[in-house]
Amino acid sequence: MEISRRGFLTLSGAIGSGFALSSLGLDLSALKAHAAEISKANRLKTAKQSTTVCCYCAVGCGLICSVDKVTGTIFHIEGDPDHPINEGSLCAKGAGFFDLTEANKYRLRKVQYRAPMSDRWEEKDWDWALARIARLVKETRDRDFIKTNTKGQIVNRIESIGHLGSSNVDSEECWLMSSISRVLGMVYVDHQARV
Numbered sequence: 705m706e707i708s709r710r711g712f713l714t715l716s717g718a719i720g721s722g723f724a725l726s727s728l729g730l731d732l733s734a735l736k737a738h739a740a741e742i743s744k745a746n747r748l749k750t751a752k753q754s755t756t757v758c759c760y761c762a763v764g765c766g767l768i769c770s771v772d773k774v775t776g777t778i779f780h781i782e783g784d785p786d787h788p789i790n791e792g793s794l795c796a797k798g799a800g801f802f803d804l805t806e807a808n809k810y811r812l813r814k815v816q817y818r819a820p821m822s823d824r825w826e827e828k829d830w831d832w833a834l835a836r837i838a839r840l841v842k843e844t845r846d847r848d849f850i851k852t853n854t855k856g857q858i859v860n861r862i863e864s865i866g867h868l869g870s871s872n873v874d875s876e877e878c879w880l881m882s883s884i885s886r887v888l889g890m891v892y893v894d895h896q897a898r899v
């Protein structure tokens with residue numbers, strides 16, 4: 705579809721009014737992304753900014769949180785260029801920090817469960833999920849727990865349960881998960897500390 709410069713400007717102006725231009729066959733994703741960046745830059749100029757430290761690992765990078773004065777919610781988080789450790793840079797995990805805030809409307813808030821052999825996810829509550837996890841762990845430990853190895857040495861371990869940590873847990877949560885895993889006798893414990 706061909707379009708004149710005048711026509712393009714007219715169409716661009718219609719984005720703000722919510723007109724569904726995509727129905728005309730135009731891909732406006734780049735234009736919309738640019739408009740969103742301009743809007744964000746304007747909000748940043750008037751935002752209340754405060755500094756904090758990334759909780760994800762022991763590097764301790766500095767962050768700047770921008771809060772919209774009208775809504776009182778965080779809408780942007782970036783590396784602090786004045787911080788002596790990271791000088792504004794962040795790893796991918798720290799750079800995705802905003803995803804963890806309440807302001808992120810896409811954040812998962814309910815347990816998503818997919819039954820064995822199923823091809824669809826079901827929404828569950830935490831009571832259901834925790835009860836199921838506890839029951840399966842108990843059944844598996846009762847069945848597979850290894851008290852001694854082939855030399856008769858005491859090992860007290862379970863090899864049929866593993867724990868894979870999340871990329872969205874902080875240092876204290878990692879310590880807690882690691883301790884619980886070890887107490888249960890797990891030896892296959894891994895974690896994505898930094899990316």
Ligand code: SF4
Nearest residue numbers: 758760764765795798
């Ligand atoms: S997780 Fe990344 S951004 Fe956060 S403190 Fe560690 S290195 Fe820095």
